[in-house]
Amino acid sequence: xxxxxxxxxxxxxxxxxxxxxxxxxxxxxxxxxxxxxxxxxxxxxxxxxxxxxxxxxxxxxxxxxxxxxxxxxxxxxxxxxxxxxxxxxxxxxxxxxxxxxxxxxxxxxxxxxxxxxxxxxxxxxxxxxxxxxxxxxxxxxxxxxxxxxxxxxxxxxxxxxxxxxxxxxxxxxxxxxxxxxxxxxxxxxxxxxxxxxxxxxxxxxxxxxxxxxxxxxxxxxxxxxxxxxxxxxxxxxxxxxxxxxxxxxxxxxxxxxxxxxxxxxxxxxxxxxxxxxxxxxxxxxxxxxxxxxxxx
Numbered sequence: 443x444x445x446x447x448x449x450x451x452x453x454x455x456x457x458x459x460x461x462x463x464x465x466x467x468x469x470x471x472x473x474x475x476x477x478x479x480x481x482x483x484x485x486x487x488x489x490x491x492x493x494x495x496x497x498x499x500x501x502x503x504x505x506x507x508x509x510x511x512x513x514x515x516x517x518x519x520x521x522x523x524x525x526x527x528x529x530x531x532x533x534x535x536x537x538x539x540x541x542x543x544x545x546x547x548x549x550x551x552x553x554x555x556x557x558x559x560x561x562x563x564x565x566x567x568x569x570x571x572x573x574x575x576x577x578x579x580x581x582x583x584x585x586x587x588x589x590x591x592x593x594x595x596x597x598x599x600x601x602x603x604x605x606x607x608x609x610x611x612x613x614x615x616x617x618x619x620x621x622x623x624x625x626x627x628x629x630x631x632x633x634x635x636x637x638x639x640x641x642x643x644x645x646x647x648x649x650x651x652x653x654x655x656x657x658x659x660x661x662x663x664x665x666x667x668x669x670x671x672x673x674x675x676x677x678x679x680x681x682x683x684x685x686x687x688x689x690x691x692x693x694x695x696x697x698x699x700x701x702x703x704x705x706x707x708x709x710x711x712x713x714x715x716x717x718x719x720x721x722x723x724x725x726x727x728x729x730x731x732x733x734x735x736x737x738x
Contacts, residue, residue: 445627451500460486475638476631478648484631488601521595527586531575546593560588579606600630668693671716
């Protein structure tokens, strides 16, 4: 089932074509990453999806509801973090989250529980009582993510969610995104190659406002390398996911169609294995650079 649908989206600012004919769908229960350099159109597309901008032409739908003609109904299903979040500086983080929860329609009792839940997930509990005017960039990012998660929306739209986070925070957020994949549809943008490779079922590369690459159409990305921290002992049978082979410290899997990385990782972790890295076996960095350089 398609949760998000873009159809021929175009947007121009003065004489700059920010988006040209962008068309793709995001299916239920997937993590789709939009990858591209600054100025490629990622944030503009996210703003159109969340109703902050109107396209010059084209259609965008959430759960088959038009964002353009019925934004209020469409956004009931979405939690979003767009660009660098800013807040009323005189409000505390708690008051800011409280405001977001009440907008979502939560009661006072529900709001209190929800603030506890999302702040614990994002790691911002300890500074919720401080005014947001004194927040660092990373603290603002964590609070913004908490607001996106408030009300437990089924769809998450995250524009460069790790911006401003230190390496520990980036890893924690990545783990959280992977944990949520079983219950949510996630679309996020990034310009970090490793982040996209480790988290996404599907990667779309944008350049100069156009979709230049979609991993859905590339059979080479079905091969992944899973690097294990430690010896390759007690490897479970992975044949249901596809053919596989072992190297000194890694597992190479040629995935069957429809198999998600998270399914494989979950089985390995449940068998006591510590995963160090998951990456495409093809030279994705070279692929990305070739796409971007051709467009520049």
